[in-house]
Amino acid sequence: MPKVIAMAGKGGTGKTTISALLIKYLKNRGITPVLAVDADSNANLNELLNLKVGLTIGQVRKELKGDIPAGMTRDQFMEMKIHQALVEESGFDLLVMGQPDGPGCYCAANQHLAMTMDHLGENYPVILVDNEAGMEHLSRMNLRDIDLLLVTSDPSARGIMTAKRISDLTGPLGVTIKKQCLIVNRVPAPAPAELRHKIDQAVAESGLELGGLIPASADLVNQELSGESYLDLSEDTPAVRTAFTIFDRVLAD
Ligand SMILES: Nc1ncnc2c1ncn2[C@@H]1O[C@H](COP(=O)(O)OP(=O)(O)O)[C@@H](O)[C@H]1O
Numbered sequence: 132m133p134k135v136i137a138m139a140g141k142g143g144t145g146k147t148t149i150s151a152l153l154i155k156y157l158k159n160r161g162i163t164p165v166l167a168v169d170a171d172s173n174a175n176l177n178e179l180l181n182l183k184v185g186l187t188i189g190q191v192r193k194e195l196k197g198d199i200p201a202g203m204t205r206d207q208f209m210e211m212k213i214h215q216a217l218v219e220e221s222g223f224d225l226l227v228m229g230q231p232d233g234p235g236c237y238c239a240a241n242q243h244l245a246m247t248m249d250h251l252g253e254n255y256p257v258i259l260v261d262n263e264a265g266m267e268h269l270s271r272m273n274l275r276d277i278d279l280l281l282v283t284s285d286p287s288a289r290g291i292m293t294a295k296r297i298s299d300l301t302g303p304l305g306v307t308i309k310k311q312c313l314i315v316n317r318v319p320a321p322a323p324a325e326l327r328h329k330i331d332q333a334v335a336e337s338g339l340e341l342g343g344l345i346p347a348s349a350d351l352v353n354q355e356l357s358g359e360s361y362l363d364l365s366e367d368t369p370a371v372r373t374a375f376t377i378f379d380r381v382l383a384d
Protein backbone atom coordinates (compact mmCIF):
# COMPACT_ATOMS: atom_id res chain seq x y z
CA MET A 132 0.00 0.00 0.00
CA PRO A 133 1.46 3.36 -1.02
CA LYS A 134 2.28 5.68 1.81
CA VAL A 135 2.38 9.02 0.03
CA ILE A 136 -0.17 9.69 -2.69
CA ALA A 137 -0.08 13.06 -4.42
CA MET A 138 -2.29 14.72 -7.00
CA ALA A 139 -1.03 16.65 -10.02
CA GLY A 140 -2.76 18.11 -13.07
CA LYS A 141 -3.98 21.33 -14.60
CA GLY A 142 -6.41 23.46 -12.57
CA GLY A 143 -10.03 22.38 -12.80
CA THR A 144 -9.31 18.82 -13.98
CA GLY A 145 -10.50 17.15 -10.77
CA LYS A 146 -7.58 16.88 -8.34
CA THR A 147 -9.66 17.97 -5.37
CA THR A 148 -12.69 15.92 -6.45
CA ILE A 149 -10.56 12.79 -6.78
CA SER A 150 -8.85 13.54 -3.45
CA ALA A 151 -12.22 13.64 -1.72
CA LEU A 152 -13.30 10.38 -3.39
CA LEU A 153 -10.00 8.76 -2.46
CA ILE A 154 -10.48 9.71 1.20
CA LYS A 155 -13.91 8.10 1.00
CA TYR A 156 -12.38 4.98 -0.56
CA LEU A 157 -9.60 4.66 2.01
CA LYS A 158 -12.12 5.11 4.83
CA ASN A 159 -14.42 2.46 3.36
CA ARG A 160 -11.52 0.05 2.97
CA GLY A 161 -10.36 0.72 6.53
CA ILE A 162 -6.98 2.03 5.37
CA THR A 163 -6.98 4.62 8.09
CA PRO A 164 -6.23 7.06 9.51
CA VAL A 165 -5.48 9.08 6.37
CA LEU A 166 -3.56 12.32 6.64
CA ALA A 167 -5.10 14.54 3.98
CA VAL A 168 -3.00 17.58 3.16
CA ASP A 169 -4.57 20.43 1.24
CA ALA A 170 -1.52 22.02 -0.38
CA ASP A 171 -3.51 24.35 -2.64
CA SER A 172 -2.99 27.95 -1.52
CA ASN A 173 -6.64 28.45 -2.38
CA ALA A 174 -7.67 25.58 -0.13
CA ASN A 175 -10.99 23.95 -0.97
CA LEU A 176 -10.77 20.23 -0.21
CA ASN A 177 -12.45 21.00 3.10
CA GLU A 178 -15.48 22.34 1.23
CA LEU A 179 -16.06 19.05 -0.58
CA LEU A 180 -15.84 17.35 2.82
CA ASN A 181 -18.08 19.97 4.41
CA LEU A 182 -15.45 20.88 7.03
CA LYS A 183 -14.41 24.19 8.52
CA VAL A 184 -10.73 25.07 8.62
CA GLY A 185 -9.21 27.17 11.37
CA LEU A 186 -5.47 27.47 11.53
CA THR A 187 -3.36 26.83 8.42
CA ILE A 188 0.29 25.78 8.34
CA GLY A 189 1.09 29.14 6.71
CA GLN A 190 -0.28 30.85 9.81
CA VAL A 191 1.64 28.51 12.09
CA ARG A 192 4.83 29.42 10.21
CA LYS A 193 4.12 33.11 10.79
CA GLU A 194 3.55 32.59 14.50
CA LEU A 195 6.81 30.69 14.76
CA LYS A 196 8.67 33.72 13.53
CA GLY A 197 7.24 35.79 16.39
CA ASP A 198 7.59 35.42 20.13
CA ILE A 199 7.16 32.00 21.69
CA PRO A 200 5.21 31.76 24.99
CA ALA A 201 7.48 31.72 28.05
CA GLY A 202 8.35 28.27 29.34
CA MET A 203 7.96 26.62 25.92
CA THR A 204 10.61 25.62 23.43
CA ARG A 205 10.08 26.48 19.77
CA ASP A 206 9.62 22.78 19.02
CA GLN A 207 6.98 22.33 21.71
CA PHE A 208 5.16 25.43 20.51
CA MET A 209 5.24 24.23 16.92
CA GLU A 210 4.04 20.76 17.82
CA MET A 211 1.14 22.29 19.76
CA LYS A 212 0.22 24.60 16.89
CA ILE A 213 0.32 21.86 14.28
CA HIS A 214 -2.01 19.78 16.38
CA GLN A 215 -4.31 22.80 16.61
CA ALA A 216 -4.22 23.07 12.81
CA LEU A 217 -5.18 19.42 12.39
CA VAL A 218 -8.88 18.91 11.66
CA GLU A 219 -9.59 15.51 13.18
CA GLU A 220 -12.40 13.50 11.63
CA SER A 221 -13.44 9.88 11.73
CA GLY A 222 -10.91 7.96 9.62
CA PHE A 223 -8.84 10.93 8.52
CA ASP A 224 -7.21 14.16 9.60
CA LEU A 225 -7.02 17.23 7.39
CA LEU A 226 -4.13 19.67 7.37
CA VAL A 227 -4.39 22.86 5.32
CA MET A 228 -1.13 24.39 4.12
CA GLY A 229 -2.56 27.83 3.30
CA GLN A 230 -0.45 30.57 1.80
CA PRO A 231 3.15 29.65 1.01
CA ASP A 232 6.10 31.74 2.09
CA GLY A 233 7.75 34.05 -0.38
CA PRO A 234 9.93 32.34 -3.00
CA GLY A 235 13.23 30.94 -1.84
CA CYS A 236 12.54 31.21 1.87
CA TYR A 237 14.38 28.39 3.52
CA CYS A 238 14.38 29.99 6.91
CA ALA A 239 14.64 28.07 10.15
CA ALA A 240 10.86 28.11 10.57
CA ASN A 241 10.41 26.21 7.32
CA GLN A 242 13.06 23.69 8.19
CA HIS A 243 11.51 23.07 11.57
CA LEU A 244 8.11 22.81 10.04
CA ALA A 245 9.23 20.25 7.48
CA MET A 246 10.77 18.15 10.22
CA THR A 247 7.65 18.28 12.36
CA MET A 248 5.52 17.36 9.34
CA ASP A 249 7.77 14.37 8.67
CA HIS A 250 7.32 13.34 12.26
CA LEU A 251 3.55 13.80 12.10
CA GLY A 252 3.38 11.72 8.92
CA GLU A 253 4.75 8.71 10.77
CA ASN A 254 1.39 8.30 12.50
CA TYR A 255 -0.49 7.56 9.29
CA PRO A 256 -0.50 4.61 6.92
CA VAL A 257 -1.44 6.94 4.06
CA ILE A 258 -0.73 10.59 3.34
CA LEU A 259 -2.73 12.15 0.54
CA VAL A 260 -1.62 15.49 -0.86
CA ASP A 261 -4.02 17.56 -2.94
CA ASN A 262 -1.86 20.02 -4.86
CA GLU A 263 -2.42 23.02 -7.01
CA ALA A 264 -1.38 22.77 -10.64
CA GLY A 265 2.36 23.12 -10.05
CA MET A 266 4.49 20.51 -8.35
CA GLU A 267 6.79 22.88 -6.45
CA HIS A 268 4.87 22.22 -3.24
CA LEU A 269 5.99 18.65 -3.14
CA SER A 270 9.63 19.59 -2.77
CA ARG A 271 8.74 22.49 -0.48
CA MET A 272 6.88 20.15 1.85
CA ASN A 273 9.88 17.92 2.25
CA LEU A 274 8.08 15.08 0.53
CA ARG A 275 10.96 13.50 -1.30
CA ASP A 276 9.36 10.16 -1.93
CA ILE A 277 5.98 9.82 -3.53
CA ASP A 278 4.65 6.34 -3.91
CA LEU A 279 1.85 7.22 -6.25
CA LEU A 280 1.29 10.36 -8.31
CA LEU A 281 -2.19 10.68 -9.79
CA VAL A 282 -2.13 13.01 -12.78
CA THR A 283 -5.57 14.25 -13.77
CA SER A 284 -6.68 15.46 -17.18
CA ASP A 285 -9.82 16.73 -18.83
CA PRO A 286 -11.03 14.74 -21.85
CA SER A 287 -9.28 16.84 -24.50
CA ALA A 288 -6.23 16.30 -26.70
CA ARG A 289 -4.49 19.30 -25.17
CA GLY A 290 -5.43 18.15 -21.69
CA ILE A 291 -3.83 14.76 -22.26
CA MET A 292 -0.70 16.44 -23.65
CA THR A 293 -0.53 18.68 -20.58
CA ALA A 294 -0.82 15.66 -18.27
CA LYS A 295 2.02 13.99 -20.15
CA ARG A 296 4.12 17.17 -19.85
CA ILE A 297 3.44 17.36 -16.10
CA SER A 298 4.54 13.76 -15.78
CA ASP A 299 7.72 14.45 -17.82
CA LEU A 300 8.52 17.44 -15.61
CA THR A 301 8.58 15.50 -12.37
CA GLY A 302 12.15 14.30 -12.99
CA PRO A 303 14.13 17.43 -12.10
CA LEU A 304 12.21 18.26 -8.92
CA GLY A 305 14.36 16.11 -6.70
CA VAL A 306 11.33 14.06 -5.76
CA THR A 307 11.34 10.31 -6.28
CA ILE A 308 8.07 9.07 -7.72
CA LYS A 309 7.53 5.34 -7.71
CA LYS A 310 4.43 5.19 -9.86
CA GLN A 311 2.47 7.69 -11.92
CA CYS A 312 -1.04 7.10 -13.17
CA LEU A 313 -3.20 9.12 -15.52
CA ILE A 314 -6.84 9.68 -14.64
CA VAL A 315 -8.96 11.27 -17.34
CA ASN A 316 -11.92 12.95 -15.72
CA ARG A 317 -15.33 14.17 -16.87
CA VAL A 318 -15.33 11.86 -19.85
CA PRO A 319 -18.52 11.95 -21.94
CA ALA A 320 -20.26 8.62 -22.50
CA PRO A 321 -19.35 6.88 -24.68
CA ALA A 322 -15.69 7.91 -24.60
CA PRO A 323 -14.71 9.14 -28.09
CA ALA A 324 -12.40 6.73 -29.94
CA GLU A 325 -10.03 9.60 -30.74
CA LEU A 326 -9.70 10.40 -27.03
CA ARG A 327 -8.83 6.77 -26.29
CA HIS A 328 -6.21 6.95 -29.03
CA LYS A 329 -4.65 10.11 -27.52
CA ILE A 330 -4.60 8.49 -24.09
CA ASP A 331 -2.91 5.32 -25.41
CA GLN A 332 -0.35 7.46 -27.20
CA ALA A 333 0.44 9.56 -24.10
CA VAL A 334 0.78 6.44 -21.97
CA ALA A 335 3.07 4.77 -24.53
CA GLU A 336 5.33 7.83 -24.70
CA SER A 337 5.65 8.61 -20.99
CA GLY A 338 6.17 7.11 -17.60
CA LEU A 339 2.43 7.27 -17.03
CA GLU A 340 0.30 4.21 -16.54
CA LEU A 341 -3.38 4.48 -17.31
CA GLY A 342 -5.39 4.71 -14.10
CA GLY A 343 -8.73 5.03 -15.84
CA LEU A 344 -11.52 7.27 -17.02
CA ILE A 345 -14.13 8.89 -14.78
CA PRO A 346 -17.41 9.91 -16.41
CA ALA A 347 -18.84 13.40 -16.32
CA SER A 348 -21.26 13.17 -13.45
CA ALA A 349 -24.28 15.28 -12.54
CA ASP A 350 -24.26 13.54 -9.13
CA LEU A 351 -20.85 15.02 -8.30
CA VAL A 352 -21.93 18.45 -9.51
CA ASN A 353 -25.15 18.33 -7.48
CA GLN A 354 -23.39 17.14 -4.33
CA GLU A 355 -20.99 20.07 -4.60
CA LEU A 356 -23.83 22.50 -5.19
CA SER A 357 -25.82 21.22 -2.21
CA GLY A 358 -22.79 21.71 0.04
CA GLU A 359 -23.04 18.14 1.33
CA SER A 360 -19.90 16.12 1.90
CA TYR A 361 -18.57 13.90 -0.87
CA LEU A 362 -18.08 11.34 1.88
CA ASP A 363 -21.86 10.99 1.99
CA LEU A 364 -22.23 10.10 -1.68
CA SER A 365 -23.61 6.62 -2.22
CA GLU A 366 -21.11 4.02 -3.37
CA ASP A 367 -23.64 3.18 -6.07
CA THR A 368 -23.17 6.58 -7.69
CA PRO A 369 -21.66 5.60 -11.08
CA ALA A 370 -18.77 8.10 -10.88
CA VAL A 371 -17.95 6.92 -7.35
CA ARG A 372 -18.06 3.28 -8.40
CA THR A 373 -15.74 3.99 -11.34
CA ALA A 374 -13.36 5.96 -9.15
CA PHE A 375 -13.23 3.12 -6.61
CA THR A 376 -12.41 0.60 -9.36
CA ILE A 377 -9.59 2.90 -10.49
CA PHE A 378 -8.28 3.18 -6.92
CA ASP A 379 -8.37 -0.61 -6.55
CA ARG A 380 -6.21 -0.83 -9.65
CA VAL A 381 -3.69 1.94 -8.97
CA LEU A 382 -3.20 0.99 -5.33
CA ALA A 383 -2.56 -2.68 -6.09
CA ASP A 384 1.13 -3.42 -6.32
N1 LIG B 1 -16.41 13.71 -12.98
C1 LIG B 1 -16.91 14.95 -12.86
N2 LIG B 1 -18.14 15.23 -13.35
C2 LIG B 1 -18.65 16.46 -13.25
N3 LIG B 1 -18.04 17.50 -12.66
C3 LIG B 1 -16.82 17.30 -12.14
C4 LIG B 1 -16.20 16.02 -12.21
N4 LIG B 1 -14.99 16.10 -11.61
C5 LIG B 1 -14.86 17.38 -11.20
N5 LIG B 1 -15.96 18.10 -11.50
C6 LIG B 1 -16.18 19.53 -11.24
O1 LIG B 1 -15.15 20.26 -11.87
C7 LIG B 1 -14.72 21.36 -11.08
C8 LIG B 1 -13.23 21.33 -10.85
O2 LIG B 1 -12.90 20.17 -10.12
P1 LIG B 1 -11.78 20.20 -9.00
O3 LIG B 1 -11.73 18.84 -8.41
O4 LIG B 1 -11.97 21.34 -8.08
O5 LIG B 1 -10.46 20.44 -9.88
P2 LIG B 1 -8.96 20.83 -9.42
O6 LIG B 1 -8.83 20.48 -7.98
O7 LIG B 1 -8.08 20.01 -10.32
O8 LIG B 1 -8.81 22.31 -9.69
C9 LIG B 1 -15.52 21.29 -9.79
O9 LIG B 1 -16.58 22.21 -9.83
C10 LIG B 1 -16.03 19.86 -9.76
O10 LIG B 1 -17.26 19.75 -9.09
Ligand SMILES: [Mg+2]
Nearest residue numbers: 146147171262
Ligand atom coordinates in the same frame (compact mmCIF):
# COMPACT_ATOMS: atom_id res chain seq x y z
MG1 LIG C 1 -8.16 21.68 -6.37
